Amino acid sequence: MLNLVILISGRGSNMENILKAVKKNKIPIKPLLVISNKPDAKGLAIAQKLGVKTEIVESNGLKGGNWEYDSKLVSVLEKHKITPQNCLICLAGFMRIMSPEFIRHYKGRIMNIHPAILPAFPGLHSQRQALEYGVKYSGCTVHFVDEGVDTGPIILQSVVKIKNSDTEESISKKILKEEHKIYPKAVKLFAKGKIKIDGRKTIIS
Numbered sequence: 001m002l003n004l005v006i007l008i009s010g011r012g013s014n015m016e017n018i019l020k021a022v023k024k025n026k027i028p029i030k031p032l033l034v035i036s037n038k039p040d041a042k043g044l045a046i047a048q049k050l051g052v053k054t055e056i057v058e059s060n061g062l063k064g065g066n067w068e069y070d071s072k073l074v075s076v077l078e079k080h081k082i083t084p085q086n087c088l089i090c091l092a093g094f095m096r097i098m099s100p101e102f103i104r105h106y107k108g109r110i111m112n113i114h115p116a117i118l119p120a121f122p123g124l125h126s127q128r129q130a131l132e133y134g135v136k137y138s139g140c141t142v143h144f145v146d147e148g149v150d151t152g153p154i155i156l157q158s159v160v161k162i163k164n165s166d167t168e169e170s171i172s173k174k175i176l177k178e179e180h181k182i183y184p185k186a187v188k189l190f191a192k193g194k195i196k197i198d199g200r201k202t203i204i205s
């Protein structure tokens with residue numbers, strides 16, 4: 001069985017939702033480790049309560065996309081016997097850009113959830129970007145992580161309707177509800193070996 005590692009920086013609601021599905025035997029994967037770059041991330045206590053080991057790898061001012069920081073992550077993963085062959089790494093509100101070295105090391109094994117229908121509104125504050133642009137629909141995307149920002153092969157997407165009365169907060173809430181549906185689905189598909197990467201596309205069997 002594959003080992004699941006989840007990287008967080010804060011609230012950890014996607015992490016919690018995935019871990020709960022795993023605990024209910026809905027996803028055939030071993031929930032091995034949660035790592036946060038922030039010692040005060042709320043998700044850490046949630047993971048511990050769910051019986052999952054946690055580690056903190058603090059950023060200490062190291063910028064995103066930096067191998068100096070990411071090599072520390074690799075050391076922690078290796079300490080827990082996690083290899084590029086036996087894992088799935090889920091970024092769930094992990095507020096750092098991964099370095100090209102890290103991405104190459106775990107090629108095709110890092111997923112992310114983004115609160116917009118990519119390729120629209122990549123980067124930060126996607127819900128606000130969608131509202132300001134005036135789109136009538138937005139949503140969320142689970143994708144593999146490649147060397148760009150939110151550019152990797154798309155696995156699943158879910159759409160929400162935007163009304164005139166919506167605010168950044170209400171859109172975020174609607175999108176989060178969809179995130180909680182599609183992220184566990186994507187993890188399950190991966191755990192069952194049902195996702196193939198074909199260039200910039202994924203083929204789901």
Ligand code: GRF
Pocket residue numbers: 008010011012013014015092093094113114115176179
């Ligand atoms: C989510 O909106 C996710 O799409 C984005 O960061 C947020 C994380 O929320 N990448 P949570 O920590 O999973 O509650």
